[in-house]
């Protein structure tokens with residue numbers, strides 16, 4: 001925990017315990033974080049801290065949360081979820097067994113430092129007055145995630161697999177896991193209060209079902225959804241098709257969320273509908289990973305939206321095909337081309353393109369205030385910093401090659 005974060009959290013604790021200021025009910029929502037100077041010692045793993053297994057709304061110091069399960073971070077799949085780990089699994093016979101633990105956590109949305117722009121030629125830099133604005137503000141928050149990650153780690157499996165998810169609730173209130181877009185038996189839907197009882201704090205629940213679809217799906221809380229989704233409880237489920245035709249060379253997943261922060265308050269305001277922070281995979285630019293591919297790669301981008309608004313995601317330099325939704329793959333003759341794909345709330349959109357065009361290209365939400373974020377020290381969206389913004393870097397096969405549009409190449413091939 002950084003000193004700055006410790007100070008922020010100490011302030012929250014003091015205010016929370018005194019019942020003043022920040023702790024309006026349902027807003028600062030009892031997210032206690034122990035101090036590093038707590039007599040019981042610092043918390044497990046630094047980031048995995050919080051309230052312990054209590055349904056009491058009061059802050060309890062010195063409790064800590066489980067470290068991530070040992071299978072975490074074993075990259076078994078092929079999808080790269082920027083800034084977010086994959087969820088490993090263990091096999092029980094043919095069943096892929098995943099462990100998912102819902103927990104409060106501290107999360108850094110951005111450190112505000114300029115992104116590594118070494119990939120951009122020096123002569124393209126901003127200068128003078130503009131350059132002084134290139135640093136964005138930093139922002140950390142107290143959120144709810146899974147296995148120490150917000151959004152949760154990506155679950156990846158194949159069409160036809162049976163998966164079992166061992167779920168544990170380390171939140172201070174009941175929760176459940178809903179499998180968004182997946183055709184599961186009613187009892188596995190995770191709609192707590194309808195198809196199952198919510199899992200209480202400290203409780204466990206086992207989900208098990210077979211995957212009959214392929215595509216990009218999501219998981220998110222199925223209980224007290226407005227609050228728990230707004231605090232970050234979501235992630236991807238990617239199911240690969242049986243067919244190995246047209247397999248992409250690079251697969252990237254990007255989950256979109258939005259937040260309301262008041263200056264100096266690390267607790268997202270979950271009752272506000274006036275969002276001022278916008279994230280890809282829990283990160284705001286300049287802290288979102290750059291997507292790096294080789295020229296000629298077939299690239300699939302999987303977008304998911306767990307926010308309250310649609311996000312039209314735009315790429316420079318390319319026309320992609322929209323090849324999938326949360327309903328699975330779109331038949332080839334029904335796919336549509338574009339350079340912007342709108343991703344409405346609760347949907348996923350897969351796009352694909354062949355990375356023929358070398359260079360460094362912007363990829364961002366085209367609601368332009370979603371690439372700015374509030375409180376960012378930057379001139380009104382001019383600098384490439386803040387919000388839903390990253391770069392696609394296409395490394396040329398031949399750095400000295402002459403730029404050619406594919407139409408030129410195919411024309412040349414004609415008699």
Ligand SMILES: [Cu+2]
Nearest residue numbers: 311365367370
């Ligand atoms: Cu947007």
